[in-house]
Amino acid sequence: MATLEDSFLADLDELSDNEAEMDENDGDVGNEEEDVDMDMADLETLNYDDLDTVSKLQKSQRYIDIMQKVEEALGKDSDGAEKGTVLEDDPEYKLIVDCNQLSVDIENEIAIVHSFIRDKYKLKFQELESLVHHPIDYARVVKKIGNETDITLVDLGDLLPSAIIMGISVTSLTTKGSPLPEDVLQKVLGACDRALDLDSARKMVLDFVESKMGSIAPNLSAIVGSAVAAKLVGTAGGVSALAKMPACNVQVLGHKRKNLAGFSSTSQSRVGYIEQTEILQSTPPGLRARASRLVAAKSTLAARVDATRGDMSGINGKALREEIRKKIEKWQEPPPARQPKPLPVPDSEPKKRRGGRRLRKMKERYAVTDMRKMANRMRFGTPEESSLGDGLGEGYGMLGQAGSNRLRVSSVPSKLKLNAKVAKKLKERQYTGGATTSGLTSSLAFTPVQGIELCNPQQALGLGSGTQSTYFSESGTFSKLKKI
Amino acid sequence: MSSFLLKTLTKKEEIDRIIRDTIDEVLVLRFGRCTDTVCLQHDDILAKSVTDVSKFAKVALVDVDSEDVQVYVKYFDITWFPSTVFFFNAHHMKLDSGTADHTKWVGAFHIKQDFIDVVEAIYRGAMKGKMIVQCPVPPERIPKYQLLYKDV
Numbered sequence: 257m258a259t260l261e262d263s264f265l266a267d268l269d270e271l272s273d274n275e276a277e278m279d280e281n282d283g284d285v286g287n288e289e290e291d292v293d294m295d296m297a298d299l300e301t302l303n304y305d306d307l308d309t310v311s312k313l314q315k316s317q318r319y320i321d322i323m324q325k326v327e328e329a330l331g332k333d334s335d336g337a338e339k340g341t342v343l344e345d346d347p348e349y350k351l352i353v354d355c356n357q358l359s360v361d362i363e364n365e366i367a368i369v370h371s372f373i374r375d376k377y378k379l380k381f382q383e384l385e386s387l388v389h390h391p392i393d394y395a396r397v398v399k400k401i402g403n404e405t406d407i408t409l410v411d412l413g414d415l416l417p418s419a420i421i422m423g424i425s426v427t428s429l430t431t432k433g434s435p436l437p438e439d440v441l442q443k444v445l446g447a448c449d450r451a452l453d454l455d456s457a458r459k460m461v462l463d464f465v466e467s468k469m470g471s472i473a474p475n476l477s478a479i480v481g482s483a484v485a486a487k488l489v490g491t492a493g494g495v496s497a498l499a500k501m502p503a504c505n506v507q508v509l510g511h512k513r514k515n516l517a518g519f520s521s522t523s524q525s526r527v528g529y530i531e532q533t534e535i536l537q538s539t540p541p542g543l544r545a546r547a548s549r550l551v552a553a554k555s556t557l558a559a560r561v562d563a564t565r566g567d568m569s570g571i572n573g574k575a576l577r578e579e580i581r582k583k584i585e586k587w588q589e590p591p592p593a594r595q596p597k598p599l600p601v602p603d604s605e606p607k608k609r610r611g612g613r614r615l616r617k618m619k620e621r622y623a624v625t626d627m628r629k630m631a632n633r634m635r636f637g638t639p640e641e642s643s644l645g646d647g648l649g650e651g652y653g654m655l656g657q658a659g660s661n662r663l664r665v666s667s668v669p670s671k672l673k674l675n676a677k678v679a680k681k682l683k684e685r686q687y688t689g690g691a692t693t694s695g696l697t698s699s700l701a702f703t704p705v706q707g708i709e710l711c712n713p714q715q716a717l718g719l720g721s722g723t724q725s726t727y728f729s730e731s732g733t734f735s736k737l738k739k740i
Numbered sequence: 741m742s743s744f745l746l747k748t749l750t751k752k753e754e755i756d757r758i759i760r761d762t763i764d765e766v767l768v769l770r771f772g773r774c775t776d777t778v779c780l781q782h783d784d785i786l787a788k789s790v791t792d793v794s795k796f797a798k799v800a801l802v803d804v805d806s807e808d809v810q811v812y813v814k815y816f817d818i819t820w821f822p823s824t825v826f827f828f829n830a831h832h833m834k835l836d837s838g839t840a841d842h843t844k845w846v847g848a849f850h851i852k853q854d855f856i857d858v859v860e861a862i863y864r865g866a867m868k869g870k871m872i873v874q875c876p877v878p879p880e881r882i883p884k885y886q887l888l889y890k891d892v
Contacts, residue, residue, distance in 0.1 A: 601796040602860050603867065 313365045314450065322358050323457060325351055326464045352472055355461045356490040362458040366391050369451045373398055376444045380433040387423050388416065395451040397424075398444060403435045462486055470570075475558035478573025479580070480533045480551065487529045488555075499556070499563035506530070506559075507552035530555070535580060543587055547580075554580055630654040644682060746787055748774070748801045752808040758800055759830055766797040766833070766862050771804050771813065772822035782822045782848035789852050797859045820846050820885060826859075828866035835862065837875035840887040847883030854881055 313319050329351065370391035377384065377398055388394045396415050404410055407428040412421045436444065466486040469477045473495050477485040491509050492498035498506065510528030527548045530536060539547045554576045561572050631653040634640050641656060643649035749755050749769075759767060770786060772779035783801065790799050802809055804821060812818075816825055824845040826833040834842040835858065849855040857876040865873035875882065 596791050598794045599792045599796075599856070602863050 313361060314454065319358065319361075322351075322354050322461075326355060326461055330460075330464055330467075348468065349472060352465055352468055352489075353494050355465050356493055359458050359461050359465075359490045360493065362454050362461070366451055366454050366458075369447055369454065370394060373444055373447045373451065376436070376440055376447070378433075379440075380436050381428065381431055382433055383427045383431060384424065387420060387427065392451065392455045395448040395455075399448040399452075402445070403441050405435060462490065465490060471568075473559065473562040474568060474570035475561045475573030475576070476555055478570045479555045479558050479577045480530065480535075484529050484533050487532075488559075491529070495559060496563045499560040501556065503549075503553040503556040506556050507548055535577075535584070539584055540588070543584065546587065547584055550580055550583060627655065644678070645685070648678070746783065746790065746799055746801050748803055750803050750806040750808065752811060755802060755809070755812060758798075759827055762798050762827070763829060764796075765828075766793075766859050766866070767827040768797060768799045768859065769802055769825045769827065770799070770822050771802045771809075771816070771818045771825065773804055774801070776821050778848050779822045782824075785849045785852050785855055789855050792852075793856055793859050796863050816844060817841075818844070822848060826862050828862065831866070831871065833862050833866055834872040835875050836872055837877065837882050838879055839882065839885065842872060846885055849877075850881040 329348070373395060374385050380403070381401070384397065385394065388397055393415060397412060400412060400415065401407065401410050407425050412424070416424075465472075466482050469482040469485045469489070473485055473489065476488070476495075476498075480488070488506065488509055489495055489498055492501060492506075501509075507530055508526050508528045509530075511526060514524065525531075525545055525548070527536070527544070530548050530551050531544075533551060535551055536544060536547055558573050558576055561567050566572075631651065633654045634651070635654060635657055638657075639647070641652045643652070747758075749758065755769070768786070770779075770782065772782065774780070774783070786799050786801075793799075802812070804813055804818070816823070825843070826835065826845075832843065835845060836842050837845065839846070845858070849858075854877045861873045861876045
């Protein structure tokens with residue numbers, strides 16, 4: 257405890273941005289020893305210099321017990337699982353459940369240690385954290401580089417792909433970090449070792465679980481394989497927990513979120529550990545999404561069978577696997593060939609007469625209007641009015657007549673082209689007669705030079721004096737009579 | 741590509757049977773030799789369209805070299821091969837294509853669609869009760885020939 261308080265004081269002096277967190281850390285110190293479980297709240301304790309205050313799992317009793325049991329069990333071969341006993345009572349099953357829980361805890365622990373290493377190493381090489389994402393890889397790289405200033409001297413060939421090594425060498429030239437002081441370096445290396453230890457422990461636990469998976473969940477392992485089954489059960493936290501999940505959740509168990517900086521997640525396929533199964537690796541990429549849904553569904557069914565220990569021989573699982581295989585094969589079949597269709601018998605299909613509002617509206621555009629209907633009828637005994645008068649032109653029928661409802665004769669614009677003689681007569685009549693001549697028209701012609709001049713306007717229009725007779729004048733008689 | 745082979749009739753009973761048994765379908769009988777080039781072209785068109793018109797027509801070939809069949813050859817006055825005669829419900833259907841002889845179609849069809857059009861026209865006319873129909877093929881695709889009257 258004394259060292260802890262000293263390290264607090266040291267922090268106060270060195271790092272200026274921790275003042276806000278000091279209060280919370282004081283509170284945490286109190287219940288640290290009781291609180292064995294790791295929460296995400298412990299991320300706030302990262303600014304300690306001492307690793308042990310951050311990562312307590314390795315020292316905890318639980319961890320030590322379980323690791324011991326695992327080593328023991330790995331040493332001896334277990335007898336065949338008793339059929340019929342409820343899964344939960346089997347002591348080996350309990351161990352598996354604990355291992356699953358522990359593996360999750362170890363993973364969290366590794367994340368915390370990784371943050372610790374990252375924070376300390378930031379002073380030396382800040383960009384490394386964004387280049388190497390995986391915490392274990394990061395720990396290995398940090399261990400290898402140490403306090404070295406020239407990265408090219410460090411051989412990272414077996415740890416990372418060459419593209420990333422290149423990136424690291426390039427960024428190391430421009431990094432603004434400085435080599436770490438010796439004690440910080442020791443702490444960092446210690447933390448790296450801790451991370452690697454935790455990782456190997458986790459691997460051991462998972463291997464153990466995997467080897468036992470055949471007796472724990474035979475049906476599930478029959479479908480997805482024991483490695484993936486172990487991972488699924490581990491992430492879910494037990495076979496019954498996995499069985500309680502809906503299949504859509506099982507599909508995304510273990511999905512690594514990789515959308516960095518604004519890349520859309522629609523292009524990513526949402527598949528988790530299921531992606532690593534043999535079935536999915538062997539399907540063509542176009543069918544992967546469909547197949548993953550199928551495998552997730554069937555594996556959920558298998559997990560449910562295993563949770564209730566209904567079938568310890570794994571027959572169910574094998575049957576489901578066969579079903580999956582058959583379905584995937586069926587999807588890959590080519591479509592059936594097209595048969596040439598014979599022509600239908602002529603006039604066998606009666607013409608489909610369509611009705612409805614749309615057709616009615618269409619017909620309305622071409623229907624006979626009410627006005628036209630009125631114009632078509634005529635009153636008995638009275639001569640009808642017509643557009644040109646005197647029976648010429650279009651007749652108006654009942655339009656405009658006294659008895660009808662229509663008050664107004666709106667003339668239907670006639671498409672007739674009048675011939676020259678009829679047009680002339682119309683103009684003449686328009687001038688002389690007609691109740692509708694404008695009141696402002698006059699027969700006088702105004703010429704600018706001579707003032708008012710009485711001039712025959714009809715002459716201007718080429719209608720002559722009006723008394724001129726045409727060759728075949730209807731009002732005139734024979735022009736020349738010769739006495740024979 | 742189904743029906744690589746059209747049925748070939750060589751005996752009088754076969755012809756009688758097929759005319760009697762084709763009910764409510766147009767029966768197309770081609771009279772000709774299988775070795776003649778124009779017949780081969782005609783048969784090719786027939787074979788290709790047999791599935792298309794299978795719902796309302798039946799096609800059969802009559803080999804004009806067998807003796808049984810000479811009765812029919814004489815009856816229908818077939819002198820040019822191939823000649824196609826149309827029947828509907830055992831009635832002989834006539835086709836007015838602008839040529840001199842309405843009782844049969846003389847020569848090969850130019851395109852598959854022409855043949856299908858002719859069969860359809862005959863079907864429609866026959867369903868209406870007509871015994872002679874107008875040919876829907878445009879005159880440039882109708883094989884022309886001259887009727888020479890011999891010994892008449």
